[in-house]
Amino acid sequence: xxxxDDIDREILADRVAEFREQCARRLAGDITEEQxxxxxxxxxxxxxxxxxxxxxxxxxxxxxxxxxxRLAHVARTYDRGYGHFTTRTNxxxxxxxxxxAADILESLAEVGLHAIQxxxxxxxxxxxxxxxxxTADEVDDPRVWAEVIRQWSTFHPEFSYLPRKFxxxxxxxxxxxxxxxxxxxxxxxxxxxxxALSFQVLAGGxxxxxxxxxxxxxDRLPAKHLLSYLQAILRVYNRAGRRDNPNKARIKILVAALxxxxxxxxxxEEWELTDQASIxxxxxxxxxxxxDFQPAAMAVLPPVSAAFEAAKAADPALARFARNNVTAHxxxxxxxxxxxxxxxxxxxxxCSADQMDAVADLAERYSLDEVRVTYExxxxxxHVKLDDVAAVHAGLVAAGLATPNIGLISDIIACxxxxxxxxxxxxxxxxxxxxxxxxADPALAEKIGQLNIKISGCINACGHHxxxxxxxxxxxxxxxxxxxxTLGGAADDDAALGQALGPALSADRVAxxxxxxxxxxxxxxxxxxxxxxTFRRTGLAPFKEAVYAEAH
Amino acid sequence: xxxxxxxxxIDGEVVxxxxxxxxxxFAAARLFDDESAAEAAExxxxxxxxxxxxPYLIDVSAVDGGVAPISYRERLRALGPxxxxxxxxxxxxxxxxxxxxxxxxxxxxxxxxDLIRRK
Amino acid sequence: xxxxxxxxxxxxxxxxxxxxxxxDDELVPQGEVIVSLARFQREGAELLASGRGVGVxxxxxxxxxxxxxxxxxxxxxxxxxxxxxxxxxxxxARVARDRLGYRGEIRAxxxxxxxxxxxxxxxxxxxxxxTDNSTPQQWARSITRFRxxxxxxxxxxxxxxxxxxxx
Numbered sequence: 001x002x003x004x005d006d007i008d009r010e011i012l013a014d015r016v017a018e019f020r021e022q023c024a025r026r027l028a029g030d031i032t033e034e035q036x037x038x039x040x041x042x043x044x045x046x047x048x049x050x051x052x053x054x055x056x057x058x059x060x061x062x063x064x065x066x067x068x069x070r071l072a073h074v075a076r077t078y079d080r081g082y083g084h085f086t087t088r089t090n091x092x093x094x095x096x097x098x099x100x101a102a103d104i105l106e107s108l109a110e111v112g113l114h115a116i117q118x119x120x121x122x123x124x125x126x127x128x129x130x131x132x133x134x135t136a137d138e139v140d141d142p143r144v145w146a147e148v149i150r151q152w153s154t155f156h157p158e159f160s161y162l163p164r165k166f167x168x169x170x171x172x173x174x175x176x177x178x179x180x181x182x183x184x185x186x187x188x189x190x191x192x193x194x195x196a197l198s199f200q201v202l203a204g205g206x207x208x209x210x211x212x213x214x215x216x217x218x219d220r221l222p223a224k225h226l227l228s229y230l231q232a233i234l235r236v237y238n239r240a241g242r243r244d245n246p247n248k249a250r251i252k253i254l255v256a257a258l259x260x261x262x263x264x265x266x267x268x269e270e271w272e273l274t275d276q277a278s279i280x281x282x283x284x285x286x287x288x289x290x291x292d293f294q295p296a297a298m299a300v301l302p303p304v305s306a307a308f309e310a311a312k313a314a315d316p317a318l319a320r321f322a323r324n325n326v327t328a329h330x331x332x333x334x335x336x337x338x339x340x341x342x343x344x345x346x347x348x349x350x351c352s353a354d355q356m357d358a359v360a361d362l363a364e365r366y367s368l369d370e371v372r373v374t375y376e377x378x379x380x381x382x383h384v385k386l387d388d389v390a391a392v393h394a395g396l397v398a399a400g401l402a403t404p405n406i407g408l409i410s411d412i413i414a415c416x417x418x419x420x421x422x423x424x425x426x427x428x429x430x431x432x433x434x435x436x437x438x439x440a441d442p443a444l445a446e447k448i449g450q451l452n453i454k455i456s457g458c459i460n461a462c463g464h465h466x467x468x469x470x471x472x473x474x475x476x477x478x479x480x481x482x483x484x485x486t487l488g489g490a491a492d493d494d495a496a497l498g499q500a501l502g503p504a505l506s507a508d509r510v511a512x513x514x515x516x517x518x519x520x521x522x523x524x525x526x527x528x529x530x531x532x533x534t535f536r537r538t539g540l541a542p543f544k545e546a547v548y549a550e551a552h
Numbered sequence: 553x554x555x556x557x558x559x560x561x562i563d564g565e566v567v568x569x570x571x572x573x574x575x576x577x578f579a580a581a582r583l584f585d586d587e588s589a590a591e592a593a594e595x596x597x598x599x600x601x602x603x604x605x606x607p608y609l610i611d612v613s614a615v616d617g618g619v620a621p622i623s624y625r626e627r628l629r630a631l632g633p634x635x636x637x638x639x640x641x642x643x644x645x646x647x648x649x650x651x652x653x654x655x656x657x658x659x660x661x662x663x664x665x666d667l668i669r670r671k
Numbered sequence: 672x673x674x675x676x677x678x679x680x681x682x683x684x685x686x687x688x689x690x691x692x693x694x695d696d697e698l699v700p701q702g703e704v705i706v707s708l709a710r711f712q713r714e715g716a717e718l719l720a721s722g723r724g725v726g727v728x729x730x731x732x733x734x735x736x737x738x739x740x741x742x743x744x745x746x747x748x749x750x751x752x753x754x755x756x757x758x759x760x761x762x763x764a765r766v767a768r769d770r771l772g773y774r775g776e777i778r779a780x781x782x783x784x785x786x787x788x789x790x791x792x793x794x795x796x797x798x799x800x801x802t803d804n805s806t807p808q809q810w811a812r813s814i815t816r817f818r819x820x821x822x823x824x825x826x827x828x829x830x831x832x833x834x835x836x837x838x
Contacts, residue, residue: 007819007831014817022786027561029602031784031803038756039786047605049629050640052564080639095639097563121756151821151831157793158765158824161758227822238762239734273770278823285832347635418625419633429635479623 001062001370002147002292004112011154012109015116019043020102042122042160044090044115045101048422052096055118056108060128060146060170061089061373065364068371070111072356078104082352085341087413087464088167089127089373090118094420116154121162123153123234129171129178130374133295134382136330138172139189140197144290145226146170148281152227159234163241163249166234167206179375179491181205181213182467184251185233190220197223203233203263204255207461211497212252217264224286228279232271236263296368298383301333305386318393320442321404326389335386337367339379339396340403340411344440348414348432349377358399366392375464376452377413378406408445409453409518410436413464417457417474418481424457426474426481426507431455434511439518448518451531454489467491469532470517471498472510483510487517487543488535499540502548513547520546553619554590555581557629558597558607566629566641567604569593574604576641578630579648583612583619617647620655627652675778676799676807678792678814683807686798690726690747692780705749708733711741719744728780731759735767742773750796752781761794768795768825788813795825 004012019039026036044055056071063071071091075083078100079093086092096104108114118125126146133141149168153159159166171178172189180186186202198220205214221229237251240258255263312319325338339359342348351359359379363371366388367381374380379401384392396402405411412435415421417428432455439445454468458475465471471486483505486498505513518531520542525534535543555578556569567574568581575581584590590609597607611622621627631652632640642649675688690703695710699718705726706718718725726747727738735748742748748767750760760779767773778798779791785805792814799810819831 005835007834010818011821011831014819018813018816025785027602031786032601033561033605035755035784035786035803047559047564049625050564050566050632080636099562121758154821155789155817156822156824157790158761159758160790161756161761163758235762239759243731243757243759275769281832282836284836288835418628419635427634429633433635481624 001064001143002059002289008112009109012112012114015043015114015155016102016105016109019105023098023102038120038161040098040101041120042117043101043105044118045096045098046119046422048094048420049418050420051094052098052101053420054093054096054101054104054115055086056083056091056093056113056115057118057125058089058091058113058373059150060126060132060143061130061375062143063363063371063373064369065360065371067111067113068356068360068363070108070113072353072360074104074107075353075356077107081354082350083356084347084416085349085351085373085377085379087375087377087415087462088118088125089375090125091373092416094416119165121164121166122160123149123156123162123166123168125167126150126153127167127169127178127183127375129173129176130372130380131177131327131336131382132172133293134329134331134334134336135173137175139174139191140172140223141290141293142170142172142178142187142189144286144293145187145189145199145223147289147293148226148286149230152230152279156234159238162234162238163243164246164251166237166251168230174493176493176495179464179467179495181495182207182211182464182491183214185230186214187226189223192220199223199226201229201233203267204252204260206250206252207464207466208250209247209459209461210252211461211466212256213495213497214252215255215260217255217260217267224283225276225280227281228274228276229267229271231279232267232274236266236270240266296383298331298334298368299385301331301385301387303332305333305389308386308389311390315390317397317402317404318390320446321393321402322389324404324408324446325406326386329383331383333386335384335389337381337384337389337392338374338406339371339381339401340405341378341401342405342411342436343400343403344410344436345433347429348412351379355399355401358395359401362392362395376406376411378411404442405445407450407452409439409448409451409514410445412436412453412455413468414455415457415463417455417463421457421462423460424474425459425476426457426483428455428457428463428472428474431472431474431483431507431510435514438511438515448522449530451518451521452491453514464491465489466497467495468498469535470514475504477504481507483507485510485513485547487540488532490532501540502544505547516546517543553612553614554584554587554609555612555621556584556590556593556597556607557581557610557626558604561603561605564605568630569597569607577648578621578641578652579618581612584609615651615655617654618651620652627655676801676805676810677776678797678799678810681811681815683811683814685807688800690724692728692749703746705747708737711738715741726776729760729763731757731763731781733763735763735771735773739771742767742771742775745775747776747778747798748773749778749780752779752783752787755782755784755787761790764791764795765825785809785813789817793820793824793826793828 128142169183188200201218202214327336372380414428414432418424455472456463456465467489485501489498571582632642703724728749784803
């Protein structure tokens, strides 16, 4: 992974010093809260319901044990001993004090962590395919390019006051695990016939109040021109994006208003006028960054681990864990081990400081000192020998992190919701806990199969409910918490926005409704159909009837 | 009936105007029956820019055992998150907290199942 | 005369501002003036013919490209920040500097305060009319605080990747 050099470290140190002074100016009353707010947001510091929340950036979801241990230390020292991993692969700390913020940033900076641009109307944290560098189907490691974009976008002086936030996702694989169609810019790496790298560029995707799927604005962009092309897109957006209404200010609104063809034309025109050579990275710098992402030496192993097979045969829990949480690696004899942060009845995405330390130990010992955060709010150990999975599993069991439910019904994405978030209309966490408890039986969960439930506490859609197989949106109906269900959303290559199922349900009717939906699915499904497949075949009707029929 | 609340700048803590100071406890909040007195207090609080962020008035009503904010959002601010009862103001326990916590049920419609599981 | 902070040759100083801002419905006084784009388009030739300095004030929704033919004769471009959150003038300044080759003064007007210094200076602004009580010393410190930058902009600073090549 990318290793900070002195320049990167000095940039962080200068940023911390700057923020300290900004805080001092605010506390002295030299700047107003209105002026201070975007400054603290650009350091990831929100005022939430109960306290400040700090959103620590985890660039494209990649951590090592040193970073993860430092997050645990900060959570213990300055917060309540836990953190919350988000759908943007960042870590949120929910009980922060402004007086500690600069010290926290200084502590994070020591290991190359920061909270730069995790909020505010600027270019936010990059996300990439969580299987990067470990999957056989990738054309190139998207994290290399995510790091390229991260540096270029950090403190970009022209784009620090955009009309709204700006999010970019990168994938290197024909299978989209980065949900690139629901980002302001989505980038897919391609290899041309002559072996040259290029990008397919999508723009105008996004969830929130008015969800859009992104459109291709450029089929093939030579990879070396990535930054100058992004410069052109961002300048068009900065100048033409709406500033009159924050709900209409994202680039998706501009792309829809102009139409894809005209938007693309404006970008091309701007790009033609751009001094590309002054922006695009020289090959030496690209090579320098790329070198950090060279995979560590892996052992030459047989594709099947006799030890692992024997261990699974002897331990049904391990076998179940392997079935659901371990994915094939491009290197024979290795696997990607998913660590579920969705223990039944716990808060989705939450991880205690002790658990962080436990995962850090496992990563250091068994995963070439690398651990990742996925946008499903889980963790991932990307390079584990199959020979070692049993030991990793034992370590996870001891830490309460071995729930074998990746991609299953209890692997629920849920935003913090009204329990924490000042923007929310309703709580999301108790809904998730209720549903998970109903489907706690692992055998039942496996019988149901892949089912992505995503819960947002408000229309800002941080829980990605629009792209859940079952989406749940919290709304405020006359001062009470109600929930609007949608079906058929998907964030993968068959990306789709969910369709409303029916009138919003009161909180106590949501988990029973999920019961009804699952029952309808189990009745209707044909061999090999996941929930989403059955829905795509039958449409809403049987599900709507199951939930809203008079019999209930 | 109204009360005045804000967040404390230095640590983000939810606070309530007692008439003299800013308290972390809703039970200590000064209750306003008079609209102009409430607005005067709010205006005064807004001038206190180095101590507070965004003071605003909230609606409160009588409930069993005391007074509670009408909206569940404000009750959450006065109590803490429902998924971690050991965090937030609710961790202190006591009669004040019990009044606020019970108000969840009181302000809901009849027959509503209480989502808050108290272990 | 009102004071302005000018940033040049690595220094920030108070300067007396010789230019008078003139609204559209005001009579144009003697001396050097700054007028809106609309007024410049109507009366600019006449004003310039009188031999005085005529600067142009652009709203955040107005494009410097409109002035491409006149820029060589315009001593000051005043780019507006009606609200500090409105970041369009950062792009306008860069277009004026990089694309249109503008060499005159680009000043930031409107809601301008110290924390905007790094972005303003890097985008080619060299004069600031701050509305907080900040001083040139504070502006200089803010502008020079960051020892490195990651990307090229419209100032002279070399990006980190160029520094690295020198290692």
